[in-house]
Amino acid sequence: MAKVNVGRKILSANETYARKNSELLAQHGSRCFNMISSPGSGKTTLLVRTIRDLAGAVKIGVIEGDIQTDIDAQRIRATNAPAIQIITEGACHLSATQVHQALQELSLDNLEIVFIENVGNLVCPSSFELGEDGKIVVLSVAEGDDKPAKYPAIFAKSKVLLVNKIDLLAAGALVDFDLERVKADARRLNKGIEIFPVSARTGEGMGAWYDWLKGRLAKS
């Protein structure tokens, strides 16, 4: 049998849909960020505060990924932002195919930014491109300062690291979290990563994150 060299990479179904998503978002001038973290790092709380604080300035929609329940989509909708819930029923990450379907249900013409809140998992979601403009990794200070060293892939691939719940440091409740270690370990993996220490609860540090987001908007 003759050997056929097709001369290009055969795309997986996920890669095919990731490209479609990227094209669809670009057609509408919408930016898309894929938020990845451990369960309970505060992704939804961060999104709720970001949407409220940028109301009137930036039009935001959200795709929520959860194994069970639509608790998170309900929290987003309480801000009046549109939210589509994907329930994975056990799957440990979102796929580009699932996101493609959700993107059809959002009115992209009205959205400058689409956030995808992935399933809470610091490992698996980092391996699946969804067609996003960038990954945002969230790390709560309560998780400890050894996480970039122990879970390097997502820190290596993200455009932004949000170090959340810094109000716990100020409260003196956590004394063994070394922010400088986190920054150094993350930059060793990814020298271009932007790092914003924030508290979605108190609002501390959120301004720098908002400035970064506004700088990503498509020029109109």
Added chain:
Amino acid sequence: MAKVNVGRKILSANETYARKNSELLAQHGSRCFNMISSPGSGKTTLLVRTIRDLAGAVKIGVIEGDIQTDIDAQRIRATNAPAIQIITEGACHLSATQVHQALQELSLDNLEIVFIENVGNLVCPSSFELGEDGKIVVLSVAEGDDKPAKYPAIFAKSKVLLVNKIDLLAAGALVDFDLERVKADARRLNKGIEIFPVSARTGEGMGAWYDWLKGRLAKS
């Protein structure tokens, strides 16, 4: 072609090794618990305190699973307990095959309890039996009280739920964690689950956990 009914379940490689592990542990009278949680819930800190507080009373060894680094095994060895580090290099859970190899390296005759600290991931490790006597799920109060509802599988399968970092509640740093909701949601999934609120940092509540562990030891 004749249809062959083998009349028994074909075991996967993981199931085969899980059985071997279970048999090996039983031969030595060692109990084995598989600890599963999100990254940063405090599994290693819990183990370090448990080993120190039970020194002289219960002989404990640990198998550590991490994607990268042997930070956790080093922390366990500082207590003088034996620890074998498995580095999964990206894999999101431990397999029974990996655990089988690690069990060969431990002196099981000298161990009453072997803890397996799985990769930090609240999703994938729940699907892989390792030959353990039971799973222990750890939830830090900093992760929020919606986790049993959102990640039900591991709460449904565990013998024990350790609700860790309760010192953060006492410090007033976290005001929105409802322990009763966690208990109710976990028991809805698993009516026999034992729930111990603890602080591995301060030692609060650890006594009940130790009593449970001692009750699991093989009669000598």
